[in-house]
Each structure stands twice: as C-alpha cells, then as structure tokens.
Amino acid sequence: MSDPWDGPTGQATRSHGARVPGQRAAEPDGSPPPGGRAAARAAARGRGGGRGRRGRPVGRGTKALKILGIGMSAVIVVTAGAGWWFYEHLNGNIHSVALDGKGGAEKADAFGRTPINILVMGSDGRTSAADCKLGGGCSKTGVQSGSNADVEMVLHVSADRSNATVMSIPRDTMAQVPACKDGETGQSTSGYYGQINSALQYGPACQVATVHQLTGIPIDHFVKLDFSGVVKMSDAIGGVSVCVSDDVYDTYSHLKLSQGTHTLKGEAALEFVRSRHGFGDGSDLGRTISQHIFLSAMIRKFKSAGTLTDPTAVYGLADAATKALTVDDGLGSVKKLISLASDVNKVPTKRMTFTTMQTAPDPNNKDRVLVGAGAKTLFSTIANDQSLTTGSGQKAAAASATAKATASAVPASQIAVTVENGTTVTGRASAVATALTDQGFSSGTTTANAPSPVTTSTLTYGTDQKAEAETVAKALGLSSSHLKQGTGSGLTLVIGSDWPSGTTFPGGKSAPTPADTKAAVGGAHASTADQARTCAKVSPYKTVNLNGVPMTPAQAYAAARGKPDSDS
Template sequence: MGLTVVLVGVTLGGYAYYRYLDSGIDRQPFNVGASRPPETGALNVLLVGSDSRAGDNKKYGPKSQHLGERTDTIMLLHISPNRDNATMISFPRDSMVPIPECTGRNGQVVPAGLRQINSAFNDGGIECTAKTLESLTNIKINHFVKVDFTGFKGIVDALGGIEICLPKPVNDPKAKLVLSAGKHVVKGEQALGYVRTRYALGDGSDLGRIQRQQVFLTQVMKKVTDGGLLTNPGKLNAFLHAATQSVTVDEGLTLERMLEIANSVRGMTAKELKGITVPVEPYPPDKNRVQFAQPAARDFFENVRNDVEVTKSPTPGKSTAPAVKREQVRLQVLNASGEEGRAVQVADALAAQGFVVTQVGNAAPADVTTIRYAKKDAKDGPAYGDAVAARLSKEKRTPIEGKVKALVSQPYTLKSPPAQMPKGPIIQLVIGKDWPGVRVLSAIPDSLKDKVVDTSTNPCL
C-alpha cells in the first residue's frame, strides 16, 4: 500500500528507474483455483508475515531453519471500489477453521480438514492461504504481499523509524525487546520485537498483539502519506529500494499494476486506513485456540463484500454525530459532469441514505463538484451542506455560498417520503467531472465498532 502510494509521486520520466526498481521485486505464481468469489470492484490484497528462518532470518531460530514457514500475521487489505477507504482485516493465527484441499509444497495433495489457520501457509503456501480465506469470507483476493523478519526491518529503517508507546516497561527475550515505558521511535530489531512480542504486553493473547500490529501499521501509513516522504529524494529512494527488495508478491502485481493502484488511491490518507480483527470466541476443545464467532463473523464478511465503511464507535460522553442529520436536509442534485443520467443515480444513492431529495436536473458543465447554499441561508447553510459533504468520497468539500442556475430540472419522487418535510435550507449538489462518488453507510455490527483501530487509537496498548 505504501509502495503504490509513493510510486505515484515519481514522474513517468524516470522509466529506467521504474524498471530498475521492478527488477528487485521477487514475484511468484498465484493460482488459487478455478472456483473463485466474484469481482466487486474492490481491491483485496492478502498480506502475510512469514516466520521463515531461512537466509538472514536464521538468527531468529536456527533450529527452525529447515522446518518450513508459517504466517504469524495474516491480514486482508480491503480497498473500497471508490478507493476512498481501506480496511485491514486481521485473522488470528490461533483460529481453528476448515481448510480446503490444497496442493502441498511437495506437490502432494493436502486433504481438507479443521486445522489452525496459519498451518495453511506451512502446508500449501500462499495459494492455500488465499484459498482458505476465500472459502471463509467469499471475498476474492486479487494480489498477495509477503514480508519476512529481515524485510520488515528494512522497510521500517528506510522510513526512519516508527513511533510507538508502551504502557509499561518490557523485557521480552523471545521477541528481543527491552524498552522502558512511554514513547519511543523504534527501528530494526526494536521495531520487529514490538510487533512480535506477545506475552510481555496486554493479556498475552494473539488478539492483543494483532491490535498493536494494526496500530503500528496505521503509523507506517501515516509516515508514508503524511511524513514528507515524497518531497525528500533521499528518503524516497531509500524507501523504494527497501520496499522492493523486502517483499515477495504475485506475478500479477506488476509495476504497471502498482502504478494503476497508486493513481486510484492517491487521494487517500492514513485517516482512511482502519484495522479490525475478525470476531472470534474461545475454541471449546482447546482454551489456547479460538474459532470465528457466529453470526458476527458471517455478518462482517457480508458487510465487507457489500463494501460498507468500518467506523469507530463514539467515545463515551462525546457525540460524533453531525450537527445536522441527513433526514433534515432538502437536496437539489444537478448534473454538470456531462455524463447522462448521473443526477438521478446520485439522487437515488443519497435518498437511500435519508436525504430528502426534492429536484434533479442539469447545470452548465463544471470540472469540480461543489456543494452550495443560498446567500440568504448563510447562517445555517454551511452546517446543512456539511451533512452532504460528509457522505461524499475522497477529501471533504467545503460548502460554497451562492447557487448555480439549473438549465433544466424536475421534481424527484422519493420512495419513502417523510411524514413532514424538513424546514431547513435547500442544499444544492452540483456534480462535476471529478465526481468522487457517494460513501456507503456503515452496517458493521455494534459488537465490533469498539474494536476498530485507526489513527486516533491510543497507541499505548
């Protein structure tokens, strides 16, 4: 994700440099099978952290050097079709799940069965892991990225380190982490130790470690997108080299594909990246294992397939609701994009979210989408316009005083008209050529909303 965002900042004039970077990326075939979930327009990337002890990773367990590799970290990065938000979905390594029949690393068939989820990678590699996740979620995985211990350190070092916060002193010989309580900027071994430590922090569970990993990755994303990386040639070059040399990806994740992704997500910032763990519960036969909690997990996967937002629950005592509710806003939708029928499409989407759409029509061509209110509504218009702005994708737009003249307009018929029409100002949405799309409403179960991790999450876990 960080690599593709950064690539868009490098000019196409550096074609030879592109190719040089591309030559350093290790790629592998990725054949999950013929029976796959359908495409939805979303981008889903399987991220795995390998515990391989091969090569430079030998020092993390020389006795395990020839015992294969497992996935201590399994995440699915889901980027919405509008490319306006990204969700990191973590799958606890201790989850007991039905693993489908796979082809093993030795070419032999590994029979289907109920096993720990990280065994899929050890038995059948990345393709078996992807096949397992697709069977569990019915979400199609488009690409994969694998990073090992050494690669992880290289990327963090290239970023100049990441700030963490420890609620207490930590001395964990297994994770090679010794640090005092409080904030630290960690690199190399310390960064790796922080994301690996399990028993020295929290309740000692894998779930606690996952949450810390998600917080860490939101900080990585913040540094990549907001930390001035694109404006510092030296740091940019170091990051690109470290990223390309530290990962293994599928053959379909070509340089051209990365650039395509980079351009599609260029308006996204760290604020749009959220982490959440699949809901789990204790596994009755073994207290050291977990299983997916139903129906919460099934409902969650359905929400992701339908591309709803993952939103945090409100902080107790603080209201995050907009000052003006959608049901209070009367809305006129005008199409200035030049694309036929767009006004009705947008009106339908906003009406479904509760806005009281009164008219649809066309306006003179415009490059930029705007939200407008009448000059006479200068007092209340901005607040009502903000309610509309909050439902548009990409960067939030500031309502503008002064409406434009409709070339043609007609009444819009609501499928579920309100019992009483609201009395506030009528807001005008003028759809320009840069139309960003309408954000989908959140339908994440209430039981999960307090488990969302984003840039506002307290890092002292």
C-alpha cells in the first residue's frame, strides 16, 4: 500500500410627569394644598422633599436608576445572547457519526464508575482542497473520497481519573478487518485480512471495531482529525514546543529543523507529526515515538495556566477543535467534549503513560508488522483498568507495584489496613489480610478480633481517606454500601457473618488479577507526559533521498542550506 502521509448632544428632554423644580405640588384632584405657600413648603420638607442647600430634584435619582436598570438588562440580554450564539456555533461545528456499539462495552467497578477508552485517529484523507494542499498527492487524482487511519492511538482514562495510558498502534500492523458498512457513504466489506489503517475506508465505526477485535479493549468513543485539523489545533494553542536530537530534513514530510528546541505551529506541526523518515529507523515505529513527544508537549501546554485562563485562547481553541474533529454521537456536543476534557485534565502528567504496541516482523512482508510478544499483556492492563505508573509517577516495576484497583492515586503499597474478625470463624482476618498484601498492599496491614460479633462487613475510613478505602474495597469486591466514614484515622475492615469464607466478598467482584506491568511496557517505548526534556531521536540511517541521493536526515539538512527551516 502506498504511503499517502509522505507522498488561514443636546440638552435632555424632561420626561412627562417629572416635577419641575419650584413648581407647586398638586393634590390628586388638582386643587392647591391648604395653608398657602409656606404650608406647602413645610409639607414638602416633612415628606423629604425639602432641598436645604439646592438639592437635586426628587425625580432624577429614580430616572437614573431606571436608566441603569435598563442598561444592565440590555447587557445581560446581549451577553446571554452572545453566549448562546457561541454555544450553538460550536455545536454546529461538530460533525458526529454513530458508533453503534462496535467497540464493545466498558465494565463498571463496584462504585459504578467506568473507565474511558477513545480511539484517536489521524486521517490521511485528501477529502478537501485544503487537505490536498497540505498532504500533497492530489496532482493526478484530485480531491479523494477515501482515507486511511495513519495515526491510531487508544486513549485510556481510568475509572477514578487518576491515571491514563495512550497506546499507539503502528499503521503498518496487519489485522483482520470485520464485516463493516459505512453508514454515511454506504461502502461496505464482508471482512478481510489487511493493513489495519485501511478499515477507515469503511467508516470510523469500522476502524473502532477492528481495533477492538485486535486488542480486546472496549472502545467507547472515537475522535478523528485530518491534516487541516492538526494545523488549526496547533495554531489555536500558540504552537507546541518540541526538541530534535540532531539536524533533520525529512524530504518526504518536508520537516526541516536544526538541532535543539523549536515551537511549531501550523504546517510545521503537521510536518513533525507526519515525519516517519526523519526519526528512529525511518519506519512508522519511530514516528509513533515522536508523536508521543508532540502530544506530551501539547498536553503540558493545555494544562499551563496561560492557555485555559485566556478567554481569547479558549475561544480560539474551542472553535478550532470543534471544526477540526469528527467524533461519535456520544461526544457530539460541546457539553460532552468539555466533560471529556475535564476528565483528562484531572490526570497528572506524570501519570499519563505513552506506549507503542509491541510488534514483530511480518514474515510475508518486510514492510509490515504483526502483534508482538508482550502486546497481549499491554492490552490486558488497559482492558483491566491498570495503571502503568505508580502514585509517584514512576514506571511500575511489576504487578505487585500496581495492584491497587486504580481507585486511588495513592499506591497500594502505601495503604495499610487493620482487618478485624467479627465472625465465629477462626482465621478470617488473617486470610483477608494475606490476600491484601499478596495484591501489593502495605506490609503494615494488621489483624485483630472485633470487640463483638457483627453481621455486616464494614470498611471504616478516616478523614480524606475515602479514595484509599475505595481502592481496598474494589480489591476485595466490596460495594460502596460497605464503606463508612469514621472520626479517627486509618482504615479498619471488620469482617461480618455475611462474609464467612473466601477473600472476595460473596457476590462481589474483585479487581482482575493484575497483569505483569513490567512485561506490559517491555519494548513498548513507555514514557510519561511530564518528560519535557525528551528529544525526538533523528534517524542515523539513510532514510531520505535528496536529488536522487540517499542520505541521513542530518546530511540532507546540510545539503539543503538554501531551503528555509520549517519554523522560520
């Protein structure tokens, strides 16, 4: 398959009924007040109408208040109208299509919370004149109708929103594409074995179904971005700062940068994320790593105070994002997109892990890859809502370091529980306490007998320790009804007669057996979004061609001194 990724005053009039200064007040029937002029003045003073020193007329304050009230009302109406227009404008920008359950369904934890899994796709489509200009390759074909998903990333946000994982699937991966039909174009397939990115030709839902089938990870939503979308987004946030390890000139994506750090906007940003010959070994694997560097920098920019507190920047970002994205119906409104952004924003950058699916060479085609060793473990960690980082943001070394049911940003190893036996069965506290330590909870976990027998099992937690209690409860299959806030500190689990045996509460569902996270990230090029000093590794191989001569990207940079750099 070809590689399509490579190839913008006068005086105011007195109102009727206002009293003229010095004019005699009239009674309701129009007759003058009794007592003459002096009595009238005295009566006026008694009503507060006297001036003393030349006071203002009685009616002027009322008039001013009326004018102010009308003005305020007008401002409120105009502001509300502008806000409503803005909201409707953004909603009108969004293009959404149905997913129809093609990605499976998430499983809720004991507290009714579910993780979020989104397939983020970068389309290579030249479906508009703008994308033809940016992507090239339309000189003979003109504007095209189909597209491939040349960027595929599964974004996983944990059920408790404490951690996230972004897993790239190389576009050169061979996979089984299921039977699909594009609800918009009507194009369909009975299914075939082929390059995974080609499934997008049958609609975004087909691409979602293909990824779900390959990985076993439920996919709730999708977000699709095209060439012009990348340009709009990078411009809206004022550029993205990236670093390259050496001079680089990718003659295919046209990225040209000197060694060091650069702020990329517009087409320069697009050239960077499209470059596959400039980084790594010149394949799509190297490109996924540089894309992770770009996205990490973009996330840090989003989270910076200056981006989300500047109304102009927020408007520009929202307008650009809603115009640039195609999403599923579940994300097809501004309100839903804001909710998603809020969920992602809750995750600290040190607990956002970027990985690339492990691959193996395809024996039938040297330019294609297959799912490699370790990939199934990586898939399992995501599907089972396991974090690939500890609470401190460090890489998880093994399953015992991350067996915490992901309900708390506090690592399981730092959570100790006092387990008390409130049953007549000997050894119940010891059995449950051992189960907790086996899952990686603190060795400070202790056992005791409850003061008296109890019928209902309870997990009591101290102030600000609810999240830790939820972690313990999920690991043991306890529901939220078993949790109780106490007045002291620490966690105390009292086992009642409703839990006579076993280490999982009857009818409950404990956290799945943790996958070996060391194996999950082995060969997956794992990094976290807080690593601001990471540079994209320029390829040392002759991966580009300049005037018919094979060169390394650094050699091509030196040979093309006359061509301006991408960020110039």
